[in-house]
Amino acid sequence: MTSDKINKDTPWQELTEGGNIYSSGNAVEFKTGDWRSVKPIYLSEKCKQCGLCFPVCPDDAIPVNKEQKREDFNYDYCKGCGVCAKVCPFGAIEMKEEGV
Amino acid sequence: MSIRERLSGNEAAAIAMKQINPDVVAAFPITPSTEIPQYFSTFVSNGVVDTEFVAVESEHSAMSACVGAEAAGSRAMTATSANGLSYMWEMIYIASSMRLPIVMSLVNRAVSGPINIHNDHSDAMGVRDAGWVMLFSENNQEAYDNLVMAHRIAENEKVLLPLMVCQDGFITSHSIENIELIEDDKVKEFVGKYNPKHYLLNDKEKIAMGPLDLQPYLFEHKRQQAQAMANAKDVILEVSKDFEKMTGRKYGLFEEYKLEDAEIAIVCMNSTAGTTKYVVDELRNKGIKAGLLKIRVFRPFPAKEIAEALSGLKAIAVLDKSDSLNAVGGPLFTDVTSAMYVNKVIVPTVNYIYGIGGRDTKADDIEKVYMDLQKIAETGNVDNPYRYMGLRG
Numbered sequence: 426m427t428s429d430k431i432n433k434d435t436p437w438q439e440l441t442e443g444g445n446i447y448s449s450g451n452a453v454e455f456k457t458g459d460w461r462s463v464k465p466i467y468l469s470e471k472c473k474q475c476g477l478c479f480p481v482c483p484d485d486a487i488p489v490n491k492e493q494k495r496e497d498f499n500y501d502y503c504k505g506c507g508v509c510a511k512v513c514p515f516g517a518i519e520m521k522e523e524g525v
Numbered sequence: 526m527s528i529r530e531r532l533s534g535n536e537a538a539a540i541a542m543k544q545i546n547p548d549v550v551a552a553f554p555i556t557p558s559t560e561i562p563q564y565f566s567t568f569v570s571n572g573v574v575d576t577e578f579v580a581v582e583s584e585h586s587a588m589s590a591c592v593g594a595e596a597a598g599s600r601a602m603t604a605t606s607a608n609g610l611s612y613m614w615e616m617i618y619i620a621s622s623m624r625l626p627i628v629m630s631l632v633n634r635a636v637s638g639p640i641n642i643h644n645d646h647s648d649a650m651g652v653r654d655a656g657w658v659m660l661f662s663e664n665n666q667e668a669y670d671n672l673v674m675a676h677r678i679a680e681n682e683k684v685l686l687p688l689m690v691c692q693d694g695f696i697t698s699h700s701i702e703n704i705e706l707i708e709d710d711k712v713k714e715f716v717g718k719y720n721p722k723h724y725l726l727n728d729k730e731k732i733a734m735g736p737l738d739l740q741p742y743l744f745e746h747k748r749q750q751a752q753a754m755a756n757a758k759d760v761i762l763e764v765s766k767d768f769e770k771m772t773g774r775k776y777g778l779f780e781e782y783k784l785e786d787a788e789i790a791i792v793c794m795n796s797t798a799g800t801t802k803y804v805v806d807e808l809r810n811k812g813i814k815a816g817l818l819k820i821r822v823f824r825p826f827p828a829k830e831i832a833e834a835l836s837g838l839k840a841i842a843v844l845d846k847s848d849s850l851n852a853v854g855g856p857l858f859t860d861v862t863s864a865m866y867v868n869k870v871i872v873p874t875v876n877y878i879y880g881i882g883g884r885d886t887k888a889d890d891i892e893k894v895y896m897d898l899q900k901i902a903e904t905g906n907v908d909n910p911y912r913y914m915g916l917r918g
Contacts (some may be wrong), residue, residue, distance in 0.1 A: 437748040
C-alpha cells in the first residue's frame with residue numbers, strides 16, 4: 426500500500442513498516458493547529474496591511490494573496506503563540522481563549 | 526573444506542564480522558566485548574574489509590550511527606556489553622521500531638551496580654521486550670555460527686528486525702576453544718548481498734522514516750512488530766536448515782540434550798549448557814534419567830515448542846543468570862512456566878537464580894539441582910519455587 430492512502434481507519438496489516446512515508450512534500454497534510462489554547466482573531470477593519478504580522482509567524486498561518494495583502498488566519502496550522510498580535514501596531518489581532 | 530582453528534569467543538565474533546564484511550561498524554569499547562571492535566578495527570586498518578568503522582564517543586552514538594547507516598541502506602553491525610547496552614537503550618527501541626535489521630554481538634555481563642564486569646545475563650534481559658531477535662550461544666562455535674546466520678534472519682522481508690547474538694562474557698568471550706570456521710567465499714555467498722527494499726539513499730523513491738506516530742498509529746505499528754517477531758521463528762528455522770546444508774551443524778529453536786526419555790531436566794542458556802551436558806552424562810552413567818533443554822532462540826520465545834518438549838517430564842529446573850527482582854522468579858522462569866501453563870503442560874517446575882556477577886557455576890552445583898529435582902519428581906512437592914544456586918547463606 427502506498428503511504429499517501431493511509432489514514433486513521435487503515436488496518437495494521439496495511440500500514441507501511443515503521444510508519445515510513447513513501448512520498449514527499451506532504452507536511453501540509455498534517456494539521457498541527459488542533460492543540461491551540463488561544464486563538465488570534467483578525468479584525469480586518471483595523472488592519473492597515475502594514476505587513477508586520479506575517480513575517481513573524483513561526484508557522485505559515487497568515488496567508489498573503491497575490492496583491493501582497495494578508496488574509497484571515499489559517500487555523501489548520503496556527504498554534505496560538507500570539508507573536509502576530511504582539512507586533513500589530515493597530516490592534517487588528519485579538520487573542521481569544523479557545524472553546525470559551 | 527572448513528578451517529580448524531582455536532579462537533576465543535570474541536575472536537570468533539570478529540572473524541564472523543570480517544567474513545560478513547558489513548558496510549558500517551560503529552562501536553565503543555566496553556569489557557568484555559572490547560576485543561570484538563578492537564580486532565575488527567585491525568581488519569579495517571589492514572584493508573581486509575571495506576567497512577566504514579565509526580569510532581564513536583559512546584554506545585548511544587554507536588547504536589545511533591547503526592540506525593542511520595542501516596536506514597541509509599547499508600549493513601551495520603556493532604558489539605557491546607552490560608552498561609554499554611544500557612546506554613544504547615533508547616536507540617535499541619528506535620532500531621527495532623524503524624524495522625532496521627542491525628546485527629549486534631552482545632557479550633553478556635552484569636549490569637552495574639554495584640560495579641561488576643563479569644558474566645550474567647542482566648544486560649540481555651533488560652532489552653528482552655525491545656523487539657530484537659535474541660539468539661544465545663553456548664560456546665565460540667555457536668557465537669560464530671549465529672552471527673553468520675544473523676543477517677539472513679534479520680533482513681528477511683517477513684522479519685526486518687534487529688538481531689543480537691549473545692555469548693557469555695569471559696567464560697566464552699575470553700576462553701580459547703576449538704572452532705570450525707567456514708571459508709570466506711562460502712560465508713559471503715551464504716550471507717548474500719544486502720538489497721533493502723526501502724532506504725534513504727535511494728534516488729528512485731521518496732521516503733521519510735521515523736515520523737511522528739501518535740494515537741491513531743503507534744498501536745498498529747507495534748502490532749506489526751509483534752507479527753514480525755512471530756514470523757522470525759520460521760525464518761530462523763529455514764536459515765538454520767540452509768546453514769546445516771553448508772556446514773553439517775544443526776540448529777533449532779533450542780537444543781534437546783538427552784531430553785527424549787528424561788524424567789528430570791534443566792532449562793538454561795549460553796555456556797551453562799556446556800557444564801550441564803557434562804553433568805547429564807555423569808548422571809546418565811549412574812542410571813539417572815537427566816536431560817537438558819538449551820534455549821537458543823530467546824526472542825521470539827518458542828513457547829509452544831518448549832512446552833511440548835517439556836511435557837513428558839516429572840520435574841523441571843529453570844536456571845536464570847539474572848534475577849527479575851520481582852519477588853517471583855527470573856525472566857526465563859516466568860517465560861517457561863507461562864509457556865507451559867498456556868499450553869496446558871503441568872509439570873512441577875522450580876527456578877534457580879545463579880551465576881550472578883560472574884559467580885562460578887560448577888558441575889557440583891548443577892548436580893545438586895538434579896538431586897533436588899529427583900526429590901520433587903518423587904513427591905510432586907515444589908515447596909519454594911524461587912531458589913538460588915551458588916549463593917552463600
